[in-house]
Amino acid sequence: MTRAKVEQKSSESVNQKKFFSQLAGLGPVLALVVLVIITTMMNSSFLDVNNLLNLLRQVSINGLIAFGMTFVILTGGIDLSVGAMLALTSALTAMMITSGVPTLLAMLIGILIGGVLGGINGLIITKGGAAPFIASLATMTIFRGATYVFTDGNPITGKVMNDSFAFQFIGRGYFFGIPVPVIIMIVAFIILYILLHKMTFGRKTYALGGNEKAAFVSGIKVKMTKTWIYVISGIMSSAAGMVLISRLSSAQPDAGTGFEMDAIAAVVLGGTSLAGGRGRIFGTFIGALIIGTLNNGMNLIGISSFYQQIVKGIVIIIAVLLDRRKSA
Amino acid sequence: MKVDMIGISKSFGKNHVLRDVDFHLKDAEVHALMGENGAGKSTLMNIMTGLLSANDGDILVDGQQVHFNGPKEAEEAGISFIHQEMNNFGEMSVLENLFLNKEIKNKFGLVDDYTMRQQANRIFKTLHINYDLDRPIGELSIGSQQMIEISKAMMTDAKVIIMDEPTAALTSSEIRSLFEIVRHLKKQGVSFIYISHRIEEIMQIADRITVMRDGHTVDESFISDTSVEQIVTKMVGRDIGDFFPTRQVHVGKTVLSVSNLNRKNTFHDISFSVREGEILGFSGLMGSGRTEIMRAIFGVDAKTSGDVSIDGKIVQIKEPSQAIKQGIGFVTENRKDEGLILDFSVAENIILPSLNDLVKHHILDEKTKVDFVDLLIQRLTVKTDGQNISVGSLSGGNQQKTVLAKWIGAGSKILILDEPTRGVDVGAKREIYNLMNELTDRGVAIIMVSSDLPEVLAMSDRIAVMYEGTLMAIVDSDDKLTEADIMTLATGGKKL
Numbered sequence: 001m002t003r004a005k006v007e008q009k010s011s012e013s014v015n016q017k018k019f020f021s022q023l024a025g026l027g028p029v030l031a032l033v034v035l036v037i038i039t040t041m042m043n044s045s046f047l048d049v050n051n052l053l054n055l056l057r058q059v060s061i062n063g064l065i066a067f068g069m070t071f072v073i074l075t076g077g078i079d080l081s082v083g084a085m086l087a088l089t090s091a092l093t094a095m096m097i098t099s100g101v102p103t104l105l106a107m108l109i110g111i112l113i114g115g116v117l118g119g120i121n122g123l124i125i126t127k128g129g130a131a132p133f134i135a136s137l138a139t140m141t142i143f144r145g146a147t148y149v150f151t152d153g154n155p156i157t158g159k160v161m162n163d164s165f166a167f168q169f170i171g172r173g174y175f176f177g178i179p180v181p182v183i184i185m186i187v188a189f190i191i192l193y194i195l196l197h198k199m200t201f202g203r204k205t206y207a208l209g210g211n212e213k214a215a216f217v218s219g220i221k222v223k224m225t226k227t228w229i230y231v232i233s234g235i236m237s238s239a240a241g242m243v244l245i246s247r248l249s250s251a252q253p254d255a256g257t258g259f260e261m262d263a264i265a266a267v268v269l270g271g272t273s274l275a276g277g278r279g280r281i282f283g284t285f286i287g288a289l290i291i292g293t294l295n296n297g298m299n300l301i302g303i304s305s306f307y308q309q310i311v312k313g314i315v316i317i318i319a320v321l322l323d324r325r326k327s328a
Numbered sequence: 329m330k331v332d333m334i335g336i337s338k339s340f341g342k343n344h345v346l347r348d349v350d351f352h353l354k355d356a357e358v359h360a361l362m363g364e365n366g367a368g369k370s371t372l373m374n375i376m377t378g379l380l381s382a383n384d385g386d387i388l389v390d391g392q393q394v395h396f397n398g399p400k401e402a403e404e405a406g407i408s409f410i411h412q413e414m415n416n417f418g419e420m421s422v423l424e425n426l427f428l429n430k431e432i433k434n435k436f437g438l439v440d441d442y443t444m445r446q447q448a449n450r451i452f453k454t455l456h457i458n459y460d461l462d463r464p465i466g467e468l469s470i471g472s473q474q475m476i477e478i479s480k481a482m483m484t485d486a487k488v489i490i491m492d493e494p495t496a497a498l499t500s501s502e503i504r505s506l507f508e509i510v511r512h513l514k515k516q517g518v519s520f521i522y523i524s525h526r527i528e529e530i531m532q533i534a535d536r537i538t539v540m541r542d543g544h545t546v547d548e549s550f551i552s553d554t555s556v557e558q559i560v561t562k563m564v565g566r567d568i569g570d571f572f573p574t575r576q577v578h579v580g581k582t583v584l585s586v587s588n589l590n591r592k593n594t595f596h597d598i599s600f601s602v603r604e605g606e607i608l609g610f611s612g613l614m615g616s617g618r619t620e621i622m623r624a625i626f627g628v629d630a631k632t633s634g635d636v637s638i639d640g641k642i643v644q645i646k647e648p649s650q651a652i653k654q655g656i657g658f659v660t661e662n663r664k665d666e667g668l669i670l671d672f673s674v675a676e677n678i679i680l681p682s683l684n685d686l687v688k689h690h691i692l693d694e695k696t697k698v699d700f701v702d703l704l705i706q707r708l709t710v711k712t713d714g715q716n717i718s719v720g721s722l723s724g725g726n727q728q729k730t731v732l733a734k735w736i737g738a739g740s741k742i743l744i745l746d747e748p749t750r751g752v753d754v755g756a757k758r759e760i761y762n763l764m765n766e767l768t769d770r771g772v773a774i775i776m777v778s779s780d781l782p783e784v785l786a787m788s789d790r791i792a793v794m795y796e797g798t799l800m801a802i803v804d805s806d807d808k809l810t811e812a813d814i815m816t817l818a819t820g821g822k823k824l
Contacts, residue, residue, distance in 0.1 A: 198691045200683040207680055210669035217628060217666045218680035218734065219652040277671060 027322060028270050028286040035290060039297035046300055053179055059292035060181035061240045063285065065259055066266035067192050068236030070284045071229045073267050074196075075208040076276025077132035079230065081121060082237040082263055083256035084143035089114045089238035091147050094156040094251035103166040111238045117143060118234020122227030140260070147253050157250035171246030181243045188239065189285055192232075196281050205229060209276025265312070266291055269319045290315070329390060329406055329487035329519060330355055331376065336385035338371055343723050345371045346543045349385070353488065358510060358520045360530040360551070363540035364563055364757075369523050372540070373490050377402040377409045408481035412492040414473055418466025423448060425465045426480055451479045455509055470615065471502030478509060489513075490521040495529060496779070497614040500819050507533050525780070527556050528815070539563055542753070560782075572786035573761050576769075579789070580604030582640070583773045584656075584742050586625060589634030594620045595797040598634070602742070602773045607764060609788025609805065610777040612818045616794040618777045619661055622744045626651045626658040628666075638742075652681055654742075657735025659728075661746040661777070667731040670720030674712050674730055675701040677719050681738040704733040709759060725756025732763065743767065746777040761787060781811045793817035 039046045046052075065082045072079045093110030097103050117139070124135040161167055173180045196202035204225045207215035216222045237256075245251045270287030272279025294315065298308045333351040337344070346368045353359050363369050374380040376387060378396025387394050389405060396402040399409060416425050427444050434440040445461060452458055457475050465473060474494060481489050495503045510520055510533060524530055530537065531551060539547040539562045547554075547562045564571050585601035595617035602608045610618045624631040627645040635642045638654045645651045648658070660666040668677050678701050679686060686697050701715045708729045712722055719730055728748065735743055745764075749757045764774055764787060778784050784791055785805060792802045793814055800817040803809060 194691070200687060200692060203676070203679070203683055203692065206672070206676070207669060210672050211665075213666045214669050215680070217626075217648050217658060217660055219649040219738075220680065221647065221649050277669070 028283050028290065031269075031319075032286055032290050032293065035293050035297070039293060039300065043297075043300045046297060051296070051300070053177075053182070055289075055292050055296045056182040056185075057179040058296060059288050060179075060185040061243055062259065062262045062266060062291060063185045063288040064188055064236050064240040064243070065233075065263040066270075066284050066288050067188055067281060068233035069260075069263040069267050070270075070272060070279065070281050071192075071196065071205055072132070072233050073209075073264070073272050073274060074205050074276055074279055075226060075229055076212075076274075077125065077226070077229075078136065078264070078274075079118075079121060079233045080133065080136040080260045081117070081140040081143055082233060083259035084140045084147070085114055085117045085234050085237040086241040086244065086256035086259060087147045087251075087253060088117065088143045088150075090241035090245045090251040090255055091151050091156060091253060093242065094161065094245055095150065097161055097164065098156060098158040100160075103161075103164045107166070107242045110242060111235055114234040114236075114238025114241070115231045116234070118231040118237070119227060121234070122230030125230065126223035126226050151251070151253040153253055155250045155252050161245075162249050167246045167249060169246075170243060171249065181247070184239070184243060188236065189281070193281055201225070201228075206277055209273075209278070211277075262291055265316050268316065329353075330388075331407070331488060331519075332388040332391075333372070333376060334386045334388070336372065336375060336382045336387075338368075338375060338380065338382050341721075344543055346375075346382070349540070349543070349545050350548075351376075351538055351545065352548065353519055353521060354536070356514055356517045356519055357535040358514060358522055358533055360534035360537040361521055361523045361540065362525070362527075362530065362537060362559060362563060367540040367563075368543040369540055370492065373409060373492070373521065373523070377407055377490070379409075403484050403486070406485060406487035407490070408484060408486040408488070409490045410474070410477045410481060410492065410494065412494075412496065414477055416465050416473055416476075419464055421462050422459050422465050422468070422476060423461040426461075426476065426483065430483070447483070448479070451482050455479060455482065456512070457505075457509075469499075469502070470497040471499065471506070474498070474502075474506065475509070478513075482513075486518065488519045488521065490523070492523045493525070494522070495524065495526065503529070527559055530559075531556065571758070572783070573758070573765055575607070575765055575787065575789070577605065577789050578769070579606045580771060583638065584625075584775075585637045585640075586621075587635050587637070589621065589624060589636070590632045591620060591624055591629065592632045593797075595624075595794075595799075598799050600792055600799065600802060602775055604771045604773055605768045606789050607768060607774045607776055607787055608802075609784040609791040610775060610794065611779075611781070611784050611791055611814050612794030614779065616818065617797040618794050619746055621794075622658065622746055622775065622777060626656060626744060628658075628660075652738060652740075655740055656742045656744065657681070657738055657740030659731050659735065659743070659745045659748055661750065663727055663731050668719050668727060671718060673716045674705065674710065674719050674722070675715035677730055678704055678715075678733045678737055681734050700737065704737050708733045708736070708763065723753070723756075724751040725753050725759075728752050728756065728760065732760070736767070740772070742773045742775070744775045744777070747779065748776060749778075749780065749783060781814060784814065785809060785811065795820045 065086070069079060069082065089110045092113055093106050096106035096109065121136055121139055124130050124139070125132050170180050175183050196205065204215070204220045207218070207220055208222060208225060212222060241256070244255060266287035267284050268274065268287070269290050270279065270283025270285070272283060291312065294312055295308065298311065331353040333349065336346055336349045338346040349368065349372060351372060361369050371380060375382045378398045378401055394405065396405065417428070423444060426448050432440045432443050432447070448461055455475065455478065459468065459472060459476065465476065478489065494506060498506065514520065522530065522534055534551050536548065536550050537554065537559065538545055539559060541563060580603055582601045582603050587599045589598040590596055598621055600608070612618045620629065623629040625636055625645070627647045627650055636645060637643065643654050645654065651658070664670060675697065679697060682700070686692055686700060688696070698715070705712065705715060710729045710733060711726050719727060722730065749760055752760065768774060776784070776787060788805045790802055791805050791814065793800045795818055
């Protein structure tokens, strides 16, 4: 091969790389826009304000979990126990409320318990050296089992929960016309956005996923930072649990089953690399909206829920293939 | 087998690594390939074995033009490359490693253990070696693993064996048996390309030598026609005296002292100290415990016992963050693995140890960060198209300067540099030496671990020499001290 040819080829590949990385940055937003256009064309009521607010409210629970999952995946880890943490903290909170603890206090304790559960994951992974996949797979079944033990397998509900103002407000309330769960999601997004992109904690998170050894030698407390990241995931899961029990006015022992999949899907759709080190929490927000739009849109159009699962799976595969393209 | 490489050129981006290089390997000879780090030796060998493809030039094997699309094709043609870092699977047995991906199968498609054992033992016999085929290879010494690599090469019927720094981690008796095997195989018609920095060894084993510098071949001659001095001068391109900057030493008070430091099976009873403005060199063979001591001081690895004191006070350092708080910086020997996050930008890498200094009201201050990084890039003359360029795309020298920028930015008062100029081109090397002088002028204490003897002699004020986990001596580095003196200590007092 002549030198000129080689140079031409390498500059082409640089351009290609640039093109794909720009595309990948815009990709999630672009995908969302396309999805919205298609859905609107098939059923124009999709764009009704009420439907959009409804969509956002549906997204809020997955969004909260996925924000926490973003931190975990940025370090190259995974947290499969989010759905089970949601169920366990919901059940414990509901039990506290039905036995007379003031609702808001019970919720605060519930969220703290979520943090502790996440911390357990973190310690097993950092101190114990277990792979995040296995560690959180094990705690997933433990937390789920504990939920069944505490609830005896029955839903927890009661008049207190139905009548509680806090429940009414969080579950069904509006604030300036916006559903409260949506406000909670947005506030959480802002806080976590600042944590990830404006504070040292975020730089450490990225560094862990980029090259853990180099991060360690650079003085980052790897174990502590990682443990805190799993604590965040626990807190976000239990916060999502609080929203869920407020909406249902009850805690279901099987709540949150499969939620880990939607959360991981949102993170990946948002362009975060499963290998860690690369991604943005804004992408996760868009990813969650894509999944929400798919669910909401397919319901509006009248696609059976069986097919919906297939479509969601295909969308995720496409996203992952694009991610591979980007890292190649 | 004869191999001729003619007019080989290779560049990575704008970086021309090889320019019109010729290399001629004859039948049944040991051909030494020498040159400084970054001279292009490895690139040339990677082109010969098809790992890289040249931008220009031809490769002829026994007069026939060839083009290998990868090491496998080169191996089939009879050219084997034994890399410095051997690709062994430590948990797997000697036998499994020998036949990895080349397993012999019986007619049922199952692995034929019996035939493989026979074949392995036959090869061992021709090499006059003997190893337990069922032992996990990781339990063998590096020297033994090297012998097994050679066996592997012989199994593929190699006619040319390339060895990259084969003796770097060997004891002197292992070196002797390696040389015996090399001579033995040479008699049977095998040619060797022997890449090494150790001139004394090359004078012993090689028939001819090719010297490379800055991507050119500067000399090809018979060993009998040349001398150590001539080779060194050709490698560096000038007298060594001019190559290293002169040091003016103003030593202050002791800043770091280490007493009776131990790590089980790694190093024993290490005591030394280093003063403000001083460069303490650490010499010794690979695996002698130099790097491990530094890792223990910095808290990367645990120590078994012993104390580290800073400014006379004993400090507890259990992880790097604590070492950094005490003002220590650590440039690790492997910058791609532990020094840098290659996918991240220059800026993101530089700020890592200094994150807490760039914060205003808990928020990372973008402007402070940009100014901080800009200042360091200028001060260290890191050649980059901007601070947001990914560090992996920079040349080795500029990557190394980025690592140094991290620690200078963190305000380290004690800098541990492990192989600071490895894989760095000659120009950047000089800049790094100048920087070291500049730092010591301002009172920074430097500990420099290096396998590069001329570098250790020229830059250090005192030299600590390690041998098999023991600190043999700390000697003043003056004009009378020679490489041979250091080598004697580093090989346990016996001359090679």
